[in-house]
Amino acid sequence: MNLLTSLGLVLSEEMLSGIGLLLLLVSAWGGDKAARTISFASILALAAAAVMAVPSLMLGRHGIEVSAFSGQFAQDGFASYAKLLIYLSAAVTLVVAPKFFEKAGTYRAEFPILVLFAALGMGIMVSATDMLTLYIGLEMNSLASYVLAAMLRTDERSAEAGLKYFVLGSLASGILLFGISLTYGFTGSTQFDAIHTALGHGMSTGALFGIVFVLAGLAFKISAVPFHMWTPDVYEGAPTPVTTFFATAPKAAALALTIRVALGAFGTQSDAWQQIVMFAAIASIVVGALGAIGQGNIKRLLAYSSINNVGFMLLGLATGTAQGGSAMLVYLAIYVITSLVSFVSVLMLTDAEGNQIEQIADLAGLSRVKPGLAAALAMAMFSLAGIPPLFGFWGKFVVFMAVVKAGYVPLAALGIAASVIGAFYYLKVVKVMFFDEPSGKIGGKCDLVYTALVAIGCVFLSPLGYLLTGPLGRLADTAIASLIH
C-alpha cells in the first residue's frame, strides 16, 4: 500500500482540512463580517464531502482496497454511512446558526470553521481502524466541541457548559487512553484487526480491563448511563444551534465508532462486553425516561431523551449480531433526523421580540398561536416515543426485532416496558402545547429557512417515511456487511 493510494483514499478528509485552513485565513482577514460567507463555503465543503462518501457506501467497499496508511484508516461503506449523517447534521447546524448568533450578539467567523473541524474529526473517528487514529479523531472533535459549547462567551450558562464539557471530556479521554494502553499491552497491537485476532486466541484479565475502560470512555461520548451526567447541563447551557449539533453529529460518530470497536476489534470476545452493553442500554432507557419527567426546560428534556434513545440503540449492539448493528444504524439515521426537527423547532420558539423561549410551561397553547410548529413538535415527540404510524416507531421496531431474533426476549420486554415511562414526558410536551390555554409568551414570525427545514424533516417523520425503509435498511445492511466481512 503505497502513500499515494492512501492519500487518494482520504481525499475527502484532505479536502475538508484544506478548506478549513483556507477559511481560517479568510476569517483572519475578513473578520466577523465574512462569517456568513464562510458558513456558506463550509456547507458547500460538507456537501462535497458527503457526495464523495456516497460511492463507497453504495458499493459497500471494504477490506484492503479501502484501507489506508497500513491499516490505520478505512474509507469503507460503514464509515461512509456514518459520515453522511455527520455531514448532514453539521450542515443543518450551519444553516440555522447565523440567525441565532446574530440575535445573541455577533455571528463569529470561527464558528463555521470549528464545526467544520469537528465534523472532520468525527469523520476520522468513524474511519479509524487503529486505536491511535481513533484517539486523534476523537480529540480533534472534542477540542472543537469544547469551544463550541462556550461560544457565547458572555453568557454564564454557555461558559459553564463549555467548562463542564471540557473537564468531564478530558476525564473520559483519559479513561479511554488508559483502556487503549491496557489493550495494547495485552494484545500487542493498536490495530483493530490485530486486536481482533489476538483476542480470538483467548483473553487475559488485563485485556478485559482494557475492553471495559475503552467502552467506558466511549460510553461517555455517547452519553450512556452511568456516564451521562454532563449531558443535560451541556445541552441546556450551550447555544441552541450548538446543542443541535451535539445531539446529532457526535452521537452518530461515537455510536458508529462504538459499533466498530465492539463488533470489529473486540468482536471475538463479545461475551465480555455484551453484559456491560446490556446494562448500559437498560440503565440509559430507564434513567433517560425517569430523569426527563421533572424537567422544565425543553433542552434539558431533549438531553434526557437523547440518553433514552442511546439506550435503545445500545440494545441493538447488545445482541452482538450483524442484524443488531444494522438495526442500530437505521435507528441512528431516524434519531438524527428527529433530533434535528425537534431542535430546529425549539429554535423557532421565540417571543414577540425574537428572544428564545426554552421553558416548557411557556409553550402553553402553542397549537393555537402557531399550529404548524406545534404539529411539528408533536410529531417529533410522538416519533421519539415510538408511536406508530410515525417513523420513530420503525427505529424501535428494527432494534427490538433484532433483539428478539438474537434470543434476548426478556431484555426486549424490559426495554419496551421502560419505553412507556418515556412516553409520559413526551406526552407532557404535547399536553402543554395542545391542551393548555395560551400563555401569550410565544410570538414573532417564523424564519423561512427554519420552516423549510422542519417541513422537510416532518415529511420524513410522517408515515411517508416508511417508503424509505427498504433503501434505508439495505444501506444499513451494506454498511454493516462492510464492517463484518
Place this chain on the structure above:
Amino acid sequence: MNGFPILSLMLAVPLVAAIACLFADAKGARWVALAATLVDFVLGIILWTHFEVGGAQWQFQESVPLFAGFKWALGIDGIALTLIGLSVLLMPICIGASWHAIEKRVPEYMAAFLLIETLMIGVFTAQDIFLFYIMFEAGLIPMYLIIGIWGGADRIYASYKFFLYTLLGSVLMLIAMMWMVNEAGTTDVPTLMAYNFPVAAQKWLWLAFFASFAVKMPMWPVHTWLPDAHVQAPTAGSVILAGVLLKMGGYGFIRFSLPMFPEASAYFAPLIWGLSIVAVVYTSLVALVQTDMKKLIAYSSVAHMAIVTVGLFAFNQQGLEGSIAVMLAHGLVSGALFLCVGVIYDRLHTREIARYGGLSINMPKYSLFFMFFTMASVGLPGTANFVGEFLSLAGIYQASSWIALISTTGIILGAAYMLYLYRRVAFGEQKNADAAAMPDIDAREWLLLAPLAALTLWMGVYPETFMAPVHADVAHLDARLAQAKPKGDAQVTAGHPEAKAEEAHAQGSAE
C-alpha cells in the same frame, strides 16, 4: 367485487377527508366529515351486500408487498365484516352528535375523528400482523387529543391514563408478535392462525396479548381508565370509545389469542372466567352507586364486556357467537345511551343524575328513546342484547355452570342500576326548574337515535341478518379450538328425538 380494492378505498376516504378538514373552516369541516363518513357508510353497505355468506373464509383480499417484509395485506371474514359495519354506522352518528356540541377547533376535531375511522377499519381488515399493530396503536394519538382537547374538566388526567395504560398493554404484545414472526417465518395473519406454536411458548405469548387486549377490552382490574376517559370525553368520543374501540379487545381475542394459542387459552380460561365474574358483580355494584350518568354507563360497559369474555372462553359455538352478538349489541345500545346522555348534557351541561328528574313530562319523545335503550341494555327479549347475552350464557353453561350462575346475576344487577337510573332521570317530580324547562329532542337528535333504535329492534327480533356472515367463521374457530377444549361440568343432553317423532306422527294423523 372482481378485485376492486374496496377496503383500501374505505381506508382512504376518511384519511383524505381528514387532511381536507385541516384546511377547511369550521362549517366546511363539519360537512366534509359528514360527507366522508356517509360515503364510507355506503361503501360499508356495498361491502356487506357483496360479502358471500358461505363463500371463502377470507374475502376482498388485497396484498401488495410494501417494504422490509411488510405487506399491505387486507381482507375480511364475517366477524370483521360485522364490526366494520358497526364502525361505519356509528361514525356519521358521531359527527352528527358533535354538530353543535363542539364549538372550538372544529377542523382538528373532525380530522381526528376521521383518522380514528381509518384506523378502526384498518384494525379490522389488516391481515399482516404488524400492519394490525400499527393500526391498533396509532389510534392512541387521535383519541388522546380528542379526550385532552375537547374533554371535560379533568380531561388531562383522563387522557394520560388512557394513553399510558393502553400503550403499556400493547408494547408487550409487539414483542410477542416479533417472536411469533421469527418462529413461524411469516407475518400473514391467516397463516399464523393455523400455526401450532409450542405449548410452553404459547403461555407467554398468550399473556403478552392478554396484557394488550385486557386493557382495551377492558377487563377488571385494568378497567379503571375507562370510566375516566368516558366521563371526560365529548359525547361523540364516548360513543366511538364504547361502540367500536372497546370491540378491538374482543376482536383481538377472537382473531389472535384463541386461534393462535388454543392450548394456552384453555389453560388460562379459568383466569378469564374469574376476572369476568368479578367484573360482572363488582362493576355492576359500582354502577349502582354512581351519581354521574356517563360513569354509570361506563361501568355497565365493563360488566357487558365481561359477558363477552366469558362467552369467548366458553370454547363452543354458542359462546363465541353470543360474544360477537353482545359486542354488536353493546356497540349500538351503549352508543345510543351515551347519545341520550349527550342530548340532556347539551341542554343543562351537567351529568349529575340528581340535577334531572321528571323528564318524561317535558321531554316525552326523549324519554321514550331513553326507555327503549335502557330496556335494551338490561337485555329485554326482543332487543339486541338479549340475543347475545342469552347465547353467551348458554355457551358458558356448557363449560362451567357455576360461572354461568354468577354471570347471570349481571343481568339482574343490570336491571337494577339501569332502571334506577331511568327512574331518577325520567320519572318522579320535576325538582329542578331548569331541567323541567328543557325542550324535547329536535329533528337532528331524532335522526341520530332512530336508526340505532330500529337496528336494536331488528337485531333483537331477527338476529340472523347480522349473524349470518359469522356462522362459518365461528365454526372454523370452534374446530380450531376443539383440540384444546376443556371438559365442561354441565351435563348437557341433546333433547329427546323420539318426542319429535311423536310430534310428526301427531301432525300426520291430524292431516
